[in-house]
Amino acid sequence: MNEIRPVPPGIDPSVPSVARMYDHYLGGKDNYASDREAAAAVIEASIRTGTDIRVAVRDNRAFLGRTVRALAEAGVRQFIDIGAGLPTQENVHQVALRAAPDARIVYVDNDPIVLVHARALLADNPRTRVIEGDLHDPAAILDDPEVTRHIDFGQPVAVVFCAILQFIPDDAEIAAILETVRGRLASGSHLVISHPFPGEQPDEVFDTVSDVYTRTRSGSFTIRGSKAITSFFAGTELLEPGIVPVQNWRNGDTEPDFTVPSYLGGVGRLI
Numbered sequence: 426m427n428e429i430r431p432v433p434p435g436i437d438p439s440v441p442s443v444a445r446m447y448d449h450y451l452g453g454k455d456n457y458a459s460d461r462e463a464a465a466a467v468i469e470a471s472i473r474t475g476t477d478i479r480v481a482v483r484d485n486r487a488f489l490g491r492t493v494r495a496l497a498e499a500g501v502r503q504f505i506d507i508g509a510g511l512p513t514q515e516n517v518h519q520v521a522l523r524a525a526p527d528a529r530i531v532y533v534d535n536d537p538i539v540l541v542h543a544r545a546l547l548a549d550n551p552r553t554r555v556i557e558g559d560l561h562d563p564a565a566i567l568d569d570p571e572v573t574r575h576i577d578f579g580q581p582v583a584v585v586f587c588a589i590l591q592f593i594p595d596d597a598e599i600a601a602i603l604e605t606v607r608g609r610l611a612s613g614s615h616l617v618i619s620h621p622f623p624g625e626q627p628d629e630v631f632d633t634v635s636d637v638y639t640r641t642r643s644g645s646f647t648i649r650g651s652k653a654i655t656s657f658f659a660g661t662e663l664l665e666p667g668i669v670p671v672q673n674w675r676n677g678d679t680e681p682d683f684t685v686p687s688y689l690g691g692v693g694r695l696i
Contacts, residue, residue, distance in 0.1 A: 436537055441641045443592060444536045448511045450482040455511050455542060463637050470633040474626050476686045482588070485619050485688045488671035489587050490515045492617045492692050495664075495675060496583045497524035501615065503582040505572070507533045507560055508589030512546050517585065518553045526552075531572055533558040536642070560589060561598070563605045581613035586657075588688060591621050592643040596653060607660050610695055616661055619671050619690035620654045621646075626686055654689050661693025 432438055441463035445456035449464040456464075464478075471478040493504065502525055506517045509532040521528040530553045532543050543555040554575045558566040566572065576582060584606055593599050603616070623631060631648045638646030655668055666674065666681075668691035673681040 441637075442536055442538070443638065443641050443643045444510045444534065444539050446641070447482060447588070448513070450479045451486065451513055452479075453511060453513060455538065463641065466637045467634050470631070470637070471686070474623075474630050474686050476624075481621075481686070481688055484670075484672040485588050485690070486513070486515065487676070488619055488674050488688070488690050489517070489585065489617070490520045491675050492690075493517050493520040493583070493585075494524055496615055496617075496692070497521045497528060501525075501581050501583050501613075502528045503530075503576050503580060504528065504585065505531045505533065505566075505576065505582060506585040506587075507558070507563075507566065508586065508592075509534050509539065509543065510536075511539050512543055518547070518550065522552060528552060529575055530554070531556065531575055533566055535559050560593065560602065563602045567606070567609050578609055579611055581615070582610055583615040583617060584610070585617045587617065587619045587690070588621070590618065590657065591647050591649070592638070592645055594645045594647045596649075596656075599657065600659070603657055603659070607695060612695055614695045615664075616658065616693045616695075617690075618654070618657050618693070619688045620657070621648045622651065622654065622670070622683075622687050622689040623648050624683065624685040624687065631686075651683070651689060658691060658693040660695065662696055664692040664694060667691060 438457040439459050441459045445460040446464040449456045449461050467478050504517050518530040532555045547553045554571050556569050556571045590599050635646045668689050669681045670687040671690040674690055
């Protein structure tokens with residue numbers, strides 16, 4: 426059986442969850458039949474666009490690891506992962522603590538199953554905290570007592586938004602969220618962002634994907650072009666190689682291909 430039991434309070438297993446769907450794409454087992462059915466529809470739709478969401482999310486996960494490692498090696502010692510998802514291999518704390526054993530990490534999510542699993546996994550790890558938080562209210566995340574006790578906002582912090590901003594349909598709201606976060610960060614802090622990108626496919630090709638995600642707890646999915654994704658890094662200085670398909674971020678010399686659907690990702694430094 427692939428079902429996770431028991432069902433935590435407040436969870437309707439008949440409603441797909443983006444975190445559990447993502448877990449399924451990565452080959453995990455912390456998901457329900459509804460998640461697998463929804464994920465199967467997204468996988469089928471993604472293959473019709475000339476890509477495979479399962480490959481894309483693995484590339485995105487590897488991008489997360491490379492960015493965290495690069496920042497930790499560059500001296501960043503504090504990380505906040507917003508929309509962290511279910512624990513899998515090479516989580517932020519695992520990568521960061523290998524490079525910097527004194528690093529501090531906060532995971533933020535609003536999915537009860539994510540919170541249950543992350544808290545159980547990290548209960549004995551003094552370098553990490555797990556809090557419930559809603560991306561729509563970034564100030565509440567940053568002001569959470571667990572966060573303010575663990576993170577010194579007078580020192581550089583890396584805030585991670587990997588594969589999460591697509592669930593907010595309003596570009597203006599995303600700009601406001603990122604402005605709120607930037608306003609709390611010290612010089613030398615960083616934003617790590619990845620977001621689905623259509624390549625040269627027309628947006629309507631992704632209508633099936635959007636329809637599937639409207640039935641999840643998140644309720645929406647918005648694919649964006651490079652101009653919109655670039656705007657998320659306003660107020661920062663992009664680290665090399667800039668905003669590229671995630672599989673190309675500091676991963677050898679392969680020439681980036683912006684014609685195929687992918688995640689675009691980058692790291693911006695606050696000056």
